[in-house]
Amino acid sequence: xxxxxxxxxxxxxxxxxxxxxxxxxxxxxxxxxxxxxxxxxxxxxxxxxxxxxxxxxxxxxxxxxxxxxxxxxxxxxxxxxxxxxxxxxxxxxxxxxxxxxxxxxxxxxxxxxxxxxxxxxxxxxxxxxxxxxxxxxxxxxxxxxxxxxxxxxxxxxxxxxxxxxxxxxxxxxxxxxxxxxxxxxxxxxxxxxxxxxx
Numbered sequence: 001x002x003x004x005x006x007x008x009x010x011x012x013x014x015x016x017x018x019x020x021x022x023x024x025x026x027x028x029x030x031x032x033x034x035x036x037x038x039x040x041x042x043x044x045x046x047x048x049x050x051x052x053x054x055x056x057x058x059x060x061x062x063x064x065x066x067x068x069x070x071x072x073x074x075x076x077x078x079x080x081x082x083x084x085x086x087x088x089x090x091x092x093x094x095x096x097x098x099x100x101x102x103x104x105x106x107x108x109x110x111x112x113x114x115x116x117x118x119x120x121x122x123x124x125x126x127x128x129x130x131x132x133x134x135x136x137x138x139x140x141x142x143x144x145x146x147x148x149x150x151x152x153x154x155x156x157x158x159x160x161x162x163x164x165x166x167x168x169x170x171x172x173x174x175x176x177x178x179x180x181x182x183x184x185x186x187x188x189x190x191x192x193x194x195x196x197x198x
Contacts, residue, residue: 001179002041003027004063006056006079008048010122014077014163018045021169021176030059038066043073043179046080048122048161061087064155073154073179075172078123081148081157085127085134088150093128095142105146105160107138109193117171119146120164127159137193147171147193154178156194 003018003025005011011027018025025045028036030053038044044067046060060076060083067074076084082092099121107115119140127145130136138147148157156175162168171193178194 001025001043001045001176002036002038002063003045004033004047004059004080005029006047006049006060007053008050008078008161010161010163011047014045014047014161017163017169017172018176021173023176023179030056033059033062038063039070041072044075046074046076046083048078048080057083067155068150068153071154073175074156075175076155076157077163078159078161079125081145081159082125082127084148084150084155084157085130085145088133089131090127090134091129092125094125095123098122098124099142102165103140103142103160105138105140107147107193109137117167118165119158119160119162119168121160122164123159149193154194 001023003015005027015025015027044063049056064084064087102118103121105117105119126143130145133151135149135151136145137149140146143159146159162171174194
């Protein structure tokens with residue numbers, strides 16, 4: 001698994017969570033991505049970021065494009081999810097004030113029985129409009145698109161930071177199992193999220 005570290009304050013925690021789940025991530029920063037063969041990696045995680053950076057935008061777009069072509073699993077976290085939307089033709093908006101802290105996210109899949117998770121938010125932008133090629137799987141009182149999926153792929157994104165809460169870590173665990181080809185347990189909070197049609 002390749003972890004593209006875009007400079008988030010939480011990248012260490014993201015790497016630690018993924019490693020604890022058995023993912024053995026190789027952590028690379030955008031300026032070093034050119035030396036990395038994407039074909040050597042079976043799955044990808046895009047971290048959040050600390051500040052706008054054109055080089056990060058280009059590097060993330062390259063990884064997203066590769067994952068789509070290769071049919072590879074990818075999880076975009078915060079800025080990574082925003083890049084998924086932008087690369088597919090969606091749009092972002094600056095929020096009236098930055099979001100920091102725990103929020104309740106509601107999963108809105110058929111049969112999800114009103115499941116909720118507690119997730120840590122840390123962002124000043126949000127996905128404003130999803131393109132037709134993406135679906136929104138969860139939202140909150142402040143962000144309409146908290147978990148997104150690129151239809152027909154194994155590419156997902158979270159507006160929140162899953163590495164920063166227990167519920168989020170469980171979501172990461174479900175992604176890691178899906179990326180490894182394992183079955184995500186049924187009748188859990190994440191039942192139905194990572195088995196979208198690919």
